[in-house]
Amino acid sequence: MKGKWTVVLRTQGKDLELELNNALNSLVAQTYENLLVLLMIHSNNEKTIEKTLSFIKPFQKMLNIKPIVVRDKQGNRAHPLNVALKNLNCEYLSFLDDDDVYYPNMGSTLIKALEDNKKTFALGRSINVIERLETNITGEEYLYTVSKAKRPYQEFSKPLLLLENFIPFNTFVLKTSLLDGIKFNEDMTYLEDWDFLKRLILKEKFSIIQLDTPVSEYKRRNDITDTYNEENFEKWLKSRETTDNQLKDKETVIRVGDLKHIKSFYENEFEKQRVRIVEEITRNPGYRIWDKVINNRILKNTVVKLVRYIRGLITK
Amino acid sequence: MIKWKYQEMKNNPIHIQIILYFSSDDLSKLLSSIKNLEVKNQPVCFHLIDQSENEEEYKKILKQYQAFRQNRNITIKLTKQKNYGFGKGHNEVYRKNKDIYEEFFIILNPDSILHSDLITNINRYIEKLQDVNWGLLELKQFPSENPKNYNPVTLESNWVSGAGLIIHIDAFEDIGLFDENIFMYGEDVDLSMRMRMNKYKILTLPTAKFTHLTKDSDVSKESDFTRVHKQAAELYLRYKFAKDSDVEAYKKLFGEEDPHFEEIVRMYNKMKKKLNKRTYYKDFVDKNQDYTNFRWVM
Numbered sequence: 001m002k003g004k005w006t007v008v009l010r011t012q013g014k015d016l017e018l019e020l021n022n023a024l025n026s027l028v029a030q031t032y033e034n035l036l037v038l039l040m041i042h043s044n045n046e047k048t049i050e051k052t053l054s055f056i057k058p059f060q061k062m063l064n065i066k067p068i069v070v071r072d073k074q075g076n077r078a079h080p081l082n083v084a085l086k087n088l089n090c091e092y093l094s095f096l097d098d099d100d101v102y103y104p105n106m107g108s109t110l111i112k113a114l115e116d117n118k119k120t121f122a123l124g125r126s127i128n129v130i131e132r133l134e135t136n137i138t139g140e141e142y143l144y145t146v147s148k149a150k151r152p153y154q155e156f157s158k159p160l161l162l163l164e165n166f167i168p169f170n171t172f173v174l175k176t177s178l179l180d181g182i183k184f185n186e187d188m189t190y191l192e193d194w195d196f197l198k199r200l201i202l203k204e205k206f207s208i209i210q211l212d213t214p215v216s217e218y219k220r221r222n223d224i225t226d227t228y229n230e231e232n233f234e235k236w237l238k239s240r241e242t243t244d245n246q247l248k249d250k251e252t253v254i255r256v257g258d259l260k261h262i263k264s265f266y267e268n269e270f271e272k273q274r275v276r277i278v279e280e281i282t283r284n285p286g287y288r289i290w291d292k293v294i295n296n297r298i299l300k301n302t303v304v305k306l307v308r309y310i311r312g313l314i315t316k
Numbered sequence: 317m318i319k320w321k322y323q324e325m326k327n328n329p330i331h332i333q334i335i336l337y338f339s340s341d342d343l344s345k346l347l348s349s350i351k352n353l354e355v356k357n358q359p360v361c362f363h364l365i366d367q368s369e370n371e372e373e374y375k376k377i378l379k380q381y382q383a384f385r386q387n388r389n390i391t392i393k394l395t396k397q398k399n400y401g402f403g404k405g406h407n408e409v410y411r412k413n414k415d416i417y418e419e420f421f422i423i424l425n426p427d428s429i430l431h432s433d434l435i436t437n438i439n440r441y442i443e444k445l446q447d448v449n450w451g452l453l454e455l456k457q458f459p460s461e462n463p464k465n466y467n468p469v470t471l472e473s474n475w476v477s478g479a480g481l482i483i484h485i486d487a488f489e490d491i492g493l494f495d496e497n498i499f500m501y502g503e504d505v506d507l508s509m510r511m512r513m514n515k516y517k518i519l520t521l522p523t524a525k526f527t528h529l530t531k532d533s534d535v536s537k538e539s540d541f542t543r544v545h546k547q548a549a550e551l552y553l554r555y556k557f558a559k560d561s562d563v564e565a566y567k568k569l570f571g572e573e574d575p576h577f578e579e580i581v582r583m584y585n586k587m588k589k590k591l592n593k594r595t596y597y598k599d600f601v602d603k604n605q606d607y608t609n610f611r612w613v614m
Contacts, residue, residue, distance in 0.1 A: 058432040134468040138444035144468040
């Protein structure tokens with residue numbers, strides 16, 4: 001029998017058909033056999049709790065699901081994860097939010113990598129998915145996939161992770177022996193997953209195997225439900241400050257090779273920003289007219305003549 | 317426009333054809349998901365057809381089939397037939413069973429896990445789309461999707477995948493079933509083109525989902541068998557629906573340096589010879605459509 005793998009699945013019991021449905025179906029499809037799902041229902045609304053428990057019933061025929069209802073500390077994203085950590089009895093652990101999905105190979109690929117390489121942390125690659133809420137001709141509301149693309153490959157580097165949150169929460173499996181008392185920081189509104197990872201990598205037992213294999217989908221919605229919208233930006237900055245401050249006295253070794261990864265990360269980020277700005281500029285109607293003019297030989301000449309003429313008038 | 321008469325489906329079983337080819341490893345997950353389907357009072361009949369032409373393989377399938385407990389609403393029929401490939405294989409099963417089919421039937425890949433609400437969702441869509449002149453309704457693959465777009469409101473699509481597909485019987489008969497010149501890959505695009513040429517709509521159903529355990533989701537890791545068949549089919553479809561220059565353009569795209577170039581062209585020539593009539597379809601060569609240029613690239 002292979003070692004038990006627990007997936008901590010966090011939900012608030014909202015959008016059951018649209019989101020939790022997909023997350024659970026992705027777990028049903030797992031090719032790794034010894035799997036337990038700890039479903040953390042974080043809600044104090046009895047109707048929501050009841051609805052969620054009833055929703056998971058068909059899945060329980062195909063999947064080993066243990067639901068745990070967490071009624072206190074509503075809105076605290078870290079709290080249900082800490083409750084889950086207290087209920088662990090397994091060799092391998094991973095996390096999933098109800099709006100994301102695993103690929104069928106997630107557990108089998110990463111656990112095999114952990115075992116074959118005798119490491120404590122296995123990291124895969126994620127696919128970025130953008131969705132939006134749509135209504136179709138049948139009157140049904142559903143999530144339409146706007147785009148799907150592999151996240152740029154980023155070589156793991158400890159110092160880089162201390163600087164930037166580049167590991168999606170649903171792309172790794174770890175050995176529970178690595179936890180050794182580590183908890184999620186309940187003082188943070190956001191970025192609790194990043195803070196948790198930072199604590200993990202500072203452990204002596206931490207050793208990583210990284211694979212270039214897609215194992216999950218990291219979904220974002222281009223509407224107000226997106227965590228990183230402008231409204232939440234202040235809270236996000238505050239969380240960032242908290243995690244930075246809490247670890248400010250910790251020490252770690254920086255290898256010269258790490259600097260290369262840090263440089264490439266910021267180069268990619270810069271490129272992303274550049275593409276975004278160019279897209280914004282090219283969407284501007286004024287720019288589009290100007291672009292057409294300068295790419296047209298006749299119009300370009302006319303414009304050049306006109307500019308010279310105006311310049312002449314100004315000089316006079 | 318023909319308006320399909322919606323029939324009360326409750327008493328008429330939904331028939332689902334699944335062609336197996338050395339699929340015994342995939343079968344346990346599929347059967348377990350069939351057992352878990354929410355069908356309410358809707359009878360569903362699965363036709364499993366083994367095309368492996370291998371006794372050992374058939375015995376493995378038979379064992380799993382016998383262990384499955386059928387009930388009043390879910391029945392499974394297991395048969396075997398010669399390895400006709402995908403399209404011809406489904407045509408054969410359809411011809412044998414069409415007298416018991418009503419309005420539509422479904423084809424599905426064996427490497428699938430059915431989502432428990434699939435039948436409920438299919439019935440809901442069929443009811444809501446009764447005024448639409450549809451020929452094909454595509455079930456949504458999960459989690460990997462086909463690299464193509466569909467209209468988010470009308471749900472209309474350029475082509476639909478044969479991995480999970482609802483086929484309207486009248487439209488299917490009207491266009492002459494699957495093209496039997498294609499052994500595997502591309503027959504779904506061909507079917508979609510002919511449906512569109514005959515003014516039948518093809519739609520993607522976003523919430524009628526099944527998990528497709530595709531082994532070829534990463535194009536760079538595709539087997540040579542898959543790639544050769546896909547590229548030969550692409551050439552054939554261009555020959556069938558477009559111009560010679562489009563065929564040549566595609567040959568240039570994968571290049572003579574390709575180690576399988578000769579094999580691909582040989583396979584294409586074989587299919588081409590069997591084709592009775594070329595039909596130019598103006599919408600086939602459209603750079604915005606995935607199947608012509610980079611249909612299988614994510």
